[in-house]
Amino acid sequence: MHIFIIEDEQLIRCELKILLENALYRVTAPDSFDSIVPQVLAARPDLVLLDVNLPGLSGFDVCTQLRQQTETPIIFLTSRTGPMDELSGLLKGGDDYITKPYQAPVLLARIAAVLKRSGNMPKETTLFTSNGVTLDIAKCCLSCRGQNVDLTKNEMKILHRLFQNPGIFVSRMDLIEYLWENRIYIDDNTLSVHVAKLREKLKSMGMRDFIETRRGVGYRI
Numbered sequence: 001m002h003i004f005i006i007e008d009e010q011l012i013r014c015e016l017k018i019l020l021e022n023a024l025y026r027v028t029a030p031d032s033f034d035s036i037v038p039q040v041l042a043a044r045p046d047l048v049l050l051d052v053n054l055p056g057l058s059g060f061d062v063c064t065q066l067r068q069q070t071e072t073p074i075i076f077l078t079s080r081t082g083p084m085d086e087l088s089g090l091l092k093g094g095d096d097y098i099t100k101p102y103q104a105p106v107l108l109a110r111i112a113a114v115l116k117r118s119g120n121m122p123k124e125t126t127l128f129t130s131n132g133v134t135l136d137i138a139k140c141c142l143s144c145r146g147q148n149v150d151l152t153k154n155e156m157k158i159l160h161r162l163f164q165n166p167g168i169f170v171s172r173m174d175l176i177e178y179l180w181e182n183r184i185y186i187d188d189n190t191l192s193v194h195v196a197k198l199r200e201k202l203k204s205m206g207m208r209d210f211i212e213t214r215r216g217v218g219y220r221i
Contacts, residue, residue, distance in 0.1 A: 001115065004045035005029040006036060006062065007077070008054050012100070016049065016077075023108055024164075033057065037065045045072060047115055050094070052078040052085065060092050067093035073118045075111065077102065128163035130221050133202070133210060135163050144205040151201070154179065154186060154194050162211070162221045171218040195219065 003025045007013040010031065017029045028043050030036070033054055040048060048066065052059035063074055075096045076089040086097040095114045098107060126137040133144045140156045142149050151159070161170055161178050172191055179186045186194070195211065202210045212220050 001047070002026040002028070002043070002045040003047050003049060003111070004040050004043055005049045006033070006040075006054065006059065007049065007051045008033065009051075019104055019108070020111075036062060037069075040066060040072070041069060047073045047075065047111060047118075049075055049077050049111075052076060052080050052089070060088055063089065063092045063094055071118075073114045075114055077107075128160070130163055130166045131207075131210065133205075133207060133221075135159050142201065142205070144202075144207055147205045149201045149205065151198075152194075154190075155198050155201075158191070158194055159198065159221075162219060166221055169214055169218040169220045174218070 003020055005013060005016050005020075005027060007016060007029070013029050013031070017027045020027045028045065030039060033056065036054075036057075050059045050062060054062070059076060059078065063076075066072065066074060073095045074093060075098060076086075076094045077098050077100065078085070078089075079100045081099045089097045095118070096110055098110060128135040128137070133142060135142055135156070137156065137160060140151050140153065142151060142159070157179050158175055161175055172188060176186055176188065176191060195213075199211055202208070210221055214220075
């Protein structure tokens with residue numbers, strides 16, 4: 001999913017870009033606002049995050065111009081907190097209005113909600129396959145060569161992260177933080193134990209070297 005950020009404050013723009021890319025969105029965040037409407041139309045994003053106070057123009061006007069040419073969802077993200085500002089943004093075609101400072105989890109949830117309402121949100125993938133091994137998120141199990149093994153919730157989350165990044169080393173800290181964000185507390189030693197158990201389950205299906213370790217870097221499949 002592609003999100004286009006229209007934000008003139010560099011610090012906030014960079015913060016939003018990092019947040020959204022970590023959430024696996026593709027992000028365009030220009031630092032020039034000349035011809036911003038043609039830029040958006042050319043990029044064809046799935047959603048626009050739009051500030052109100054922009055150099056030389058108003059986000060309300062940008063929204064009006066975009067609405068004349070596209071139904072792309074627009075979320076206002078602004079420091080203007082007045083009720084009339086919010087009403088104006090919604091009347092001009094905005095799909096949501098969020099005030100700064102924002103809470104990152106709330107912002108991500110509201111972006112997902114707008115994408116879902118607009119029909120742009122893809123269905124969540126529950127099956128992942130790599131090198132002949134299939135991870136079934138819905139059933140919390142692994143399958144390979146006609147064999148199946150059940151996974152614990154922690155094991156499934158670890159493999160989910162690795163399957164999302166095939167061929168790329170995922171750091172131990174990234175795995176721990178990913179699990180913590182999903183409200184599953186796990187420490188460094190516990191991670192090693194879970195990976196060891198995963199390797200035993202894979203070994204039982206004939207997959208001895210499915211998870212690769214590189215000291216000081218992390219794990220990959």
